[in-house]
Amino acid sequence: MAVYILRRLIYGLGTALGLVLLVFGLMNLIPGTVVSQLIDRAAGTSPERLAEVEAFLGLDRPWYVQLSSWLLDVLRGDLGISWRSRIPVVQLLLPRLAVTLELAAMSALISSIVLGVPGGLIAATYRNSWPDALVRVASLAVLSVPVFWMGSMFILVFSTALGWSPPLTWVSPLQDFGANMRMMILPATALGLVGAATLVRMTRNSILEVMGQNYIRTARSTGASEQRILLGHALPNALIPVVTMAGLQFGFLLGGAVVIEEVFSLPGVGRLLLQAISQRDYPVVQACVLTIGVLLILLNILIDVLYAYLDPRIKLGD
Amino acid sequence: MRTLFAIAITITVVLLVLSGTAFARGQAELDEVERVEPVELVFATSVSTPNLHPYNEVSDARMRRSPLMYDCLVDWTDDFGVEPALAERWEYDGNILRFHLRENVLFHDGTPMTSADVVYSLGKVLESPGAGFYSQILDVTAVDDMTVELELTTPSDALLAALGGRYAYIVPEGADEDHDLSVTAIGTGPFKVDRFAQGESLRLVKNEDYWRADEVGVDVLTIVIVPDEASIAAGLRTGEIDAAIFEDARIARLVEGRAGITVFEETAARWDILDFFALDREPWNNVRLRQAISAAIDPEAVMELAIGGRGTLVGGHPPALWGALPFEDAPYGRRDIDLAKQLLEESGVDTSGAFKLISIQGYGALNSGAEVIVDQLGELGLDVEIEIMELGVWIDTFVNRNHETFSMNSWGGWIDPDQLYFNHLHMQPGGRDFRIWNNEQVSQLLDDARASVDRAEREEIYYELQRILVEEVPWIPLYSADFVGAHRNNVGNWGVHPSGFYHDLRWVTVQAD
DSSP states (O other): OHHHHHHHHHHHHHHHHHHHHHHHHHHHHSSOOGGGGSSOGGGTOOHHHHHHHHHHHTTTSOHHHHHHHHHHHHHTTOOOBOTTTOSBHHHHHHHHHHHHHHHHHHHHHIIIIIIIHHHHHHHHHTTTSHHHHHHHHHHHHHHTSOHHHHHHHHHHHHHHHSOOOOOSSOOOTTTOHHHHHHHHHHHHHHHHHHHHHHHHHHHHHHHHHHHTSHHHHHHHHTTOOHHHIIIIIIHHHHHHHHHHHHHHHHHHHHHHHHHHHHHTTOOSHHHHHHHHHHTTOHHHHHHHHHHHHHHHHHHHHHHHHHHHHHOTTOOTTO | OHHHHHHHHHHHHHHHHHHHHHHHHHHHHHHHOOOOSSOEEEEEESOOOSOOOTTTOOOHHHHHHGGGTOOOSEEEOTTSOEEESSEEEEEEETTEEEEEEOTTOBOTTSOBOOHHHHHHHHHHHHHSTTGGGGTTEEEEEEEETTEEEEEESSOOHHHHHHTTSTTOOOOOTTHHHHSOTTTOOOOSSSEEEEEEETTTEEEEEEOTTOTTGGGOOOSEEEEEEOSSHHHHHHHHHHTSOSEEEESSGGGGGGTTTOTTEEEEEEOOSEEEEEEEOOTTSTTTTOHHHHHHHHHHOOHHHHHHHHHTTOEEOOSSSOTTSTTOOOGGGOTTSSOOHHHHHHHHHHHTOOOSSEEEEEEETTOHHHHHHHHHHHHHHHHHTOEEEEEEEOHHHHHHHHHTTOOOSEEEEEEEOOSSHHHHHHHHHSOTTTSOOTTOOOOHHHHHHHHHHHHOOOHHHHHHHHHHHHHHHHHHOSEEEEEEEOEEEEEETTEESOOOOTTOOGGGGGGOEEOOO
């Protein structure tokens, strides 16, 4: 197991490096630089001033020098200073990471445990009846709707019909749990709904497949109740692929957070990333991508380990 | 597995119960809350400032916020005049502009303001990216503790106006070295920084030592950044937000007619124009071609589609700025397709090929306006294709004077016509003449206007300049977009300075609902 994890970590490091290279390349392919935002064109800025700013930021150096210099700094634990705000990237990133992780965790909880698994369970139990049809149609409808639209609709409906809108500034749950929940519940639900739609369908199919297995027939022959068969025998086995899917969906939730954070004004990594991309603030973009990438890599390793724990037939490191 | 499932279910139930309770409690608090001290104004905008640095940060968003924390030597009046601020009075003595400073003014850190602070601050201003606004200053010296002299190239009211904002804020000597002015502010202004969360909010608390403290309307001023402006409208409806200015004027429709909310529309010193570049070569050096295009365009139709008609038509320059030539006096400012065709024929320009019109990525109003212009020029017989250019590339091309065709353009925030015209139109050296117009007569007029301290005289000069502009058409003014926003009816003393800077938020009051 330890060897397996170590090997996966090494692969993960390679993946993260590849990711950074890809993003760096893409950012350099996009037209425009941050320099245009650091000059005051109304004040009559000259080409010489543009060149000065470029040199100050090191943008006049070859791309491989810029990249290697940034990577060396990262290895030393220094993510640099935001070109646009002149604030250390770590100071910008860390508070926002807490927001994004909370949002993703709440969404994951809503998508899997609150909606996904129970919905799939209901659909499978009442197969081909109206509850099944309702769950399937609802999940299809949610899957067909872009997450940003759903977010906007949430805001519109809640503010118009109920006269309620989330607080405008984020507070930590440790500081004020109530205010934090009031801010997070709508975006987490909007994001979680999309994840739940996939999980509902997967859980339903998985349970139906398991219910046709021989050991379920055996359980029935012993006279066990349907409830016991479903919850005691079928569900635990049906959930193994669902756990994998739920883990992978956490990545989707982190991605979806970029859009949802913008719609709900949540100060998370996604919003920071969007802002940094539009401002060509490379140090911030690189740091955000690296952070999200590393999180996803670690999560994938965790899922693989969890998968082996849940299903003893799987041997890691083979 | 079963244990895991049971734990997860338990966590969910607990979380749901807690969030439900918290939600209910929060709602109850919201319902019961009464406005007691401190009185807070929550102002929302979708535009955030990268940082608060008064000298290094060039964004309009930073400049708009600075007057809330800092003072200048002079302050702007609503008609773009100047009035005393940290300087109680001033006088010209030849090329010397002498300021007599206000006594007993304290910085946020408690230290008294003296001439040494002014000399230090103006030194920073002259090293800033905005130094071009203050290029008439040759030297700054402290005569005594409360007197400062500026040696100028020439006496200049344009400079005096420039000293009322943008970069010209006064900080204590050494503040830029001793404090991180990107995230805090050490000024003498009406508010102190309580918390700056970049891209999220700026919470300011009243400076009780402010020299006009009695006039400040609220104890706390919070500027929140809400990127989705539909959410701002929602916040106004529910009372989470007290006031807002919309970047997209169409958002106003979401709150228009709602009980308890007033939508406002104020004229602004900014404009969107159709800008001609490369005026030193074919085909754009042909004045008849430019006049023909001007006569073919209906600015009212452009304004309607671009900003929903919430703006003002422009003759010479935006009427919110003093000395503007009225729209009615501009000979080509309205659509006359017959005249346009006649002018085009007179130009002799080959119109068989396609013309390229540049617009700027991210500027929705400009892009919409460009579509209308293409249609209207099509009726003139010009085949025009739109190219959307990334802002950074556009600016780079602009600064290097490399634009080769006509382009949509948008800018503003001037406090004096000199800021609008000088760098743009004055020949090099002196100005940047971004359109390569090389117009000596215009350069002379700009020099004359800059050197005068008599507003009536300057007004006459700028009228003459604008008559040349509407005749020679180096650009076509399309419209001046108003500042559109809304505030709740318990907000009093509301006003928006035509520059767009948040000067007037200093005096806004909030009454209990």
